[in-house]
Amino acid sequence: MRNAIWAALATVQDPELCRDLVSLGMVESAEVSDGVAAVRINLTTPACPLKATIEADVRRAVLAVPGVEAVGVTFGATVRPPARLPLPGIKHILLVGSGKGGVGKSSVAVGLAASLALDGARVGLLDADVYGPSVAHMLGQGQGRITADAERRMQPIEAHGVRFISMANLSPAGQALVWRGPMLHSAVQQFLKDAAWGELDYLIVDLPPGTGDVQLSLTQNVTVTGAVLVTTPQDVALIDASRALDMFRKANVPVLGVIENMSYFVAPDTGQTYDLFGRGGARSLGLDVLGELPLDIDARQDADRGTPSVLAHPQSAVSLALRQVARTVAGRVSVQTLGSSLTSSPWPDAGSAVFCAA
Numbered sequence: 001m002r003n004a005i006w007a008a009l010a011t012v013q014d015p016e017l018c019r020d021l022v023s024l025g026m027v028e029s030a031e032v033s034d035g036v037a038a039v040r041i042n043l044t045t046p047a048c049p050l051k052a053t054i055e056a057d058v059r060r061a062v063l064a065v066p067g068v069e070a071v072g073v074t075f076g077a078t079v080r081p082p083a084r085l086p087l088p089g090i091k092h093i094l095l096v097g098s099g100k101g102g103v104g105k106s107s108v109a110v111g112l113a114a115s116l117a118l119d120g121a122r123v124g125l126l127d128a129d130v131y132g133p134s135v136a137h138m139l140g141q142g143q144g145r146i147t148a149d150a151e152r153r154m155q156p157i158e159a160h161g162v163r164f165i166s167m168a169n170l171s172p173a174g175q176a177l178v179w180r181g182p183m184l185h186s187a188v189q190q191f192l193k194d195a196a197w198g199e200l201d202y203l204i205v206d207l208p209p210g211t212g213d214v215q216l217s218l219t220q221n222v223t224v225t226g227a228v229l230v231t232t233p234q235d236v237a238l239i240d241a242s243r244a245l246d247m248f249r250k251a252n253v254p255v256l257g258v259i260e261n262m263s264y265f266v267a268p269d270t271g272q273t274y275d276l277f278g279r280g281g282a283r284s285l286g287l288d289v290l291g292e293l294p295l296d297i298d299a300r301q302d303a304d305r306g307t308p309s310v311l312a313h314p315q316s317a318v319s320l321a322l323r324q325v326a327r328t329v330a331g332r333v334s335v336q337t338l339g340s341s342l343t344s345s346p347w348p349d350a351g352s353a354v355f356c357a358a
């Protein structure tokens, strides 16, 4: 009967990877005793967006095996690395960029990092927004100081399950950073390469707004798995976002999609929805819209108080959307890493990624 269970599992497809769980190496164990089957699946990311679907499909397939009366499905997860790690110990580098400043890029980077950590991933966050570093403050560590380990490497600060490094924790608060391009380049390279990040599934990089030295330096010096763009929906933001998109394309960085922030506002007193900046505008970029995040007073206050909204207000619309976006991004990273040439990707900028046929 054990063989029959494995055969049944070989008929279950990962809905994103379009391959069966057995050939993908995702079935860790499958045993049966007295008609009760126990299956353990090793997902490609703890933030798997399709865990419930996979569980239902496994259950259905195994219960169809004659003699199986019940089935227990448990999950583990191992983020699959690319053929060559971008940096020792780091499986994936993900960039969060925007054209315009103030559109919520750092908020989204913090939200994505905290969401992935909540799902059980090992997450780092590099605040490469050296001129306006806000990550430390948003994680409640504005006063924290970076220390060195025994090998004199920068030790990231840990907050809310995320290891991060920010210029804010290196330079005295309130002082302007007056640096030329080459100094910025070497600072970001040091943050990336000389810090004791440890083992990370995802290193998220909060880029400065625009298309300057830091962005170029990053895309040219490490292999980036993908980038997400953050924009608000109005034209002035979209014009700059399309420049950032062009920069990623020229640097051959796959763009996994765009997140529309401040997409709409629901008045807390009346419940009325206002599309303040023209909800849906991000679609004009021709990218997959990964999520629409509302303008939310709690989210702004949570950032100022130093607790990511996904932790402080997990049931708010903005938090639920961020959790979903983080899982979608994690799923796309898996697809891009494991995918072969089955079909072409449905999202326009995902490089060599594959996706299931519709």
Ligand SMILES: Nc1ncnc2c1ncn2[C@@H]1O[C@H](COP(=O)(O)OP(=O)(O)OP(=O)(O)O)[C@@H](O)[C@H]1O
Pocket: 098, 100, 101, 102, 103, 104, 105, 106, 107, 108, 129, 132, 134, 208, 209, 261, 262, 293, 294, 295, 296, 297, 299, 300, 301, 303, 304, 318
């Ligand atoms: N969805 C939202 N609802 C309410 N406030 C938000 C939202 N997104 C961001 N904010 C607030 O807007 C401000 C700017 O956000 P943030 O610093 O994330 O933008 P940014 O694009 O990274 O800016 P910069 O260009 O300065 O790096 C912050 O006070 C943040 O808390």
